[in-house]
Amino acid sequence: MKVLKALPGKHWLSEYDGSDSYDWQEAEQYFSWATTGKINMAHEAIDRHAEGERADKKALIYFDGTTEQSFTYADMKRLTNKAANVLTDAGIQAGDRIFIFMPRSPELYFALLGALKVGAIVGPLFEAFMEQAVRDRLLDSEAKMLITTKALLPRVPVEELSSLEQIFLVDEEVEEDGKISDFRIAFEQASESFEPVWLDREDGLILHYTSGSTGKPKGVLHVQNAMIQHMMTGRWVLDLQEEDVYWCTADPGWVTGTSYGIFAPFLNGATNVVVGGRFNPDFWYSVIEKYKVTVWYSAPTAFRMLMGAGAEVANTHDLSSLRHVLSVGEPLNPEVIRWGKEAFDQRIHDTWWMTETGAMMICNYKSMDIKPGSMGKPIPGTKAAIVDDQGNELPPFRMGNLALKTPWPSMMRQIWNNPQKYESYFFKGWYVSGDSAYMDDEGYFWFQGRVDDVIMTAGERVGPFEVESRLVEHPAVAEAGVIGKPDPVRGEIIKAFISLRDGYEPTEELKQEIQTFVKEGLAAHAAPREIDFRDKLPKTRSGKIMRRVLKAWELNLEAGDLSTMED
Numbered sequence: 001m002k003v004l005k006a007l008p009g010k011h012w013l014s015e016y017d018g019s020d021s022y023d024w025q026e027a028e029q030y031f032s033w034a035t036t037g038k039i040n041m042a043h044e045a046i047d048r049h050a051e052g053e054r055a056d057k058k059a060l061i062y063f064d065g066t067t068e069q070s071f072t073y074a075d076m077k078r079l080t081n082k083a084a085n086v087l088t089d090a091g092i093q094a095g096d097r098i099f100i101f102m103p104r105s106p107e108l109y110f111a112l113l114g115a116l117k118v119g120a121i122v123g124p125l126f127e128a129f130m131e132q133a134v135r136d137r138l139l140d141s142e143a144k145m146l147i148t149t150k151a152l153l154p155r156v157p158v159e160e161l162s163s164l165e166q167i168f169l170v171d172e173e174v175e176e177d178g179k180i181s182d183f184r185i186a187f188e189q190a191s192e193s194f195e196p197v198w199l200d201r202e203d204g205l206i207l208h209y210t211s212g213s214t215g216k217p218k219g220v221l222h223v224q225n226a227m228i229q230h231m232m233t234g235r236w237v238l239d240l241q242e243e244d245v246y247w248c249t250a251d252p253g254w255v256t257g258t259s260y261g262i263f264a265p266f267l268n269g270a271t272n273v274v275v276g277g278r279f280n281p282d283f284w285y286s287v288i289e290k291y292k293v294t295v296w297y298s299a300p301t302a303f304r305m306l307m308g309a310g311a312e313v314a315n316t317h318d319l320s321s322l323r324h325v326l327s328v329g330e331p332l333n334p335e336v337i338r339w340g341k342e343a344f345d346q347r348i349h350d351t352w353w354m355t356e357t358g359a360m361m362i363c364n365y366k367s368m369d370i371k372p373g374s375m376g377k378p379i380p381g382t383k384a385a386i387v388d389d390q391g392n393e394l395p396p397f398r399m400g401n402l403a404l405k406t407p408w409p410s411m412m413r414q415i416w417n418n419p420q421k422y423e424s425y426f427f428k429g430w431y432v433s434g435d436s437a438y439m440d441d442e443g444y445f446w447f448q449g450r451v452d453d454v455i456m457t458a459g460e461r462v463g464p465f466e467v468e469s470r471l472v473e474h475p476a477v478a479e480a481g482v483i484g485k486p487d488p489v490r491g492e493i494i495k496a497f498i499s500l501r502d503g504y505e506p507t508e509e510l511k512q513e514i515q516t517f518v519k520e521g522l523a524a525h526a527a528p529r530e531i532d533f534r535d536k537l538p539k540t541r542s543g544k545i546m547r548r549v550l551k552a553w554e555l556n557l558e559a560g561d562l563s564t565m566e567d
């Protein structure tokens with residue numbers, strides 16, 4: 001099989017000007033299926049590198065503070081082949097749903113890629129999910145197999161899952177009992193060779209349930225074809241080069257952890273660092289230092305926590321290897337960008353996309369001037385616009401629905417079991433994101449909030465994001481979540497929930513000081529009339545502030561599905 005080089009020439013970086021003129025067919029030449037007609041994500045991500053000049057290159061480095069393991073592309077090919085053989089012997093066929101519910105470890109990656117090799121549709125579940133969340137997802141998807149650990153097994157309501165035929169435990173020797181089998185023994189014995197199951201570009205790849213920020217999580221199905229966009233955004237936006245050591249901090253239970261924690265780096269033949277264990281500022285910095293991480297993709301919640309730990313912690317580590325830092329998941333406050341420059345001398349590049357879009361859509365590129373607070377510009381080959389509720393494009397600086405022209409390579413192909421929901425995203429040739437934004441006169445997009453979170457106060461539309469961003473500029477404020485609270489006179493008033501940095505006390509004076517701070521920095525009408533101090537803000541397990549929960553608290557309403565909320 002012909003092996004094509006997958007890493008970019010540097011010209012990618014400066015060539016792009018944010019226009020939508022790119023023809024996605026150009027990208028096909030970088031995949032081996034362009035010449036062989038044989039398609040399988042795991043082949044493109046692993047095997048073709050292993051069969052070519054990257055065989056001995058480090059593919060995966062795993063570190064959790066104590067255990068360290070590393071695997072070359074050749075190792076990854078062998079180990080994912082073994083996993084694929086185990087799954088084939090267990091009767092898995094193309095299109096079956098295999099769910100993976102375990103903490104980050106090398107085995108998770110072998111199992112996931114092995115499942116892709118047999119043509120299964122993978123459903124990754126975040127390790128912190130409790131029984132209800134596990135039940136909902138396994139029932140909805142009619143999963144046939146679950147790969148998990150002994151510690152997590154009690155959260156799997158085995159008796160209620162009639163479609164589930166087999167549960168593999170990866171970590172401990174188990175009594176084989178009913179549906180439960182031992183993965184390790186089968187894995188040890190499995191052959192190291194395997195011919196991937198060849199698929200169609202429109203065949204299923206992965207089923208991700210959304211983060212649950214705005215309601216019950218939706219099962220988003222992506223297909224093999226998405227790899228085109230994973231690979232190209234890995235070049236254009238992550239700017240992956242042959243020598244890079246890349247670290248994406250997201251768990252594969254969320255779309256960022258697969259699209260950019262697995263697919264984009266491996267498709268591009270990069271060295272991918274995977275970190276296990278819990279977040280801890282000192283530990284995270286030590287990972288960058290130890291492995292000389294060059295490209296780092298993380299999220300505002302993590303950056304804000306690092307910021308909260310203070311520049312001193314950053315300064316005790318050598319972070320000079322970093323050459324490109326990116327963010328996704330929530331709006332990136334300008335204050336955080338300023339801090340990134342101070343703490344590790346990098347401008348953090350924001351990227352905007354959703355589980356449903358499958359890959360990055362609106363981004364800041366290395367070659368582009370960053371406007372702090374802006375998500376950047378649409379990637380090549382796509383068009384974004386701000387549209388009104390009738391689907392008409394709005395001129396610059398008008399707030400409206402952030403929409404994308406359909407289709408693009410990694411666009412979702414189904415909401416599992418819910419065709420009506422799927423249809424509801426599309427309107428007059430647009431995919432309507434549910435986010436509210438505006439575009440400036442240079443084509444940069446500025447996030448304002450979820451459409452449902454935009455506040456109408458005394459006739460003014462206020463996006464919660466700009467108020468929150470101003471709030472976190474105040475030295476006492478660690479995090480802020482802003483909602484509109486119904487008000488008989490003003491329609492809504494702005495209410496802020498704030499958690500304070502260490503060393504600050506929640507006093508009346510501080511409230512007033514913060515109100516004045518927003519008034520002076522933003523506008524009188526944008527200042528929160530009410531402020532509540534909280535020890536913690538409600539967040540999803542992927543780290544997003546849940547404004548609907550703040551709103552429910554405030555209005556004494558049912559908060560809805562809380563399966564993805566942190567403890």
Ligand code: ATP
Nearest residue numbers: 210211212213214215329330331351352354355447
């Ligand atoms: P659910 O759809 O279940 O309510 P969710 O929308 O949080 O949850 P995801 O698909 O993980 O689930 O997140 C996508 C959303 O995250 C976007 O619609 C947007 O609101 C937010 N988001 C992602 N990246 C950015 C960014 N760079 N700036 C602002 N918001 C972002």
Ligand code: MG
Nearest residue numbers: 210214354434
């Ligand atoms: Mg969403």
